[in-house]
Amino acid sequence: xxxxxxxxxxxxxxxxxxxxxxxxxxxxxxxxxxxxFTGHPAELTAATFQQHIGRSDIPxxxxxxxxxCGPCKMMAPQFVQAAAQLEPRVRLAKVNTxxxxxLATQFAIRSIPTxxxxxxxxxxxxxxxxxxxxDIVQWVRSRS
Ligand SMILES: [Zn+2]
Numbered sequence: 001x002x003x004x005x006x007x008x009x010x011x012x013x014x015x016x017x018x019x020x021x022x023x024x025x026x027x028x029x030x031x032x033x034x035x036x037f038t039g040h041p042a043e044l045t046a047a048t049f050q051q052h053i054g055r056s057d058i059p060x061x062x063x064x065x066x067x068x069c070g071p072c073k074m075m076a077p078q079f080v081q082a083a084a085q086l087e088p089r090v091r092l093a094k095v096n097t098x099x100x101x102x103l104a105t106q107f108a109i110r111s112i113p114t115x116x117x118x119x120x121x122x123x124x125x126x127x128x129x130x131x132x133x134x135d136i137v138q139w140v141r142s143r144s
Pocket of ligand 1 (some may be wrong): 009011029
């Protein structure tokens, strides 16, 4: 029985197979050789979103935000802190809804910031409104 997980590289978007027990050993991407987990959210675009959501065997937490949104800016450092705590069990990612309006429309994002948790390619939970790092971590852990 194989317990390898598909992990999508945040730098080159290649799908890596990583043995679950080695996730915590700071694995590098087999293609671009950069760390698969950096402690920082991955920036996703329409071109890369489906690859990350659809191919990741770990849950992906997406922060839908916009540069003009005050609460989004307040939450950004909290989201980075949450990434440091949740990786490598969860991939944290950001979608700039101003630049990626197609994604915002596709997921019917009505207020920002909105956090959406994806597992196995499907959205399993959603939470609008800014949250602290500890609230984000707790929210995700209670749902994964
Ligand atoms: Zn890579």
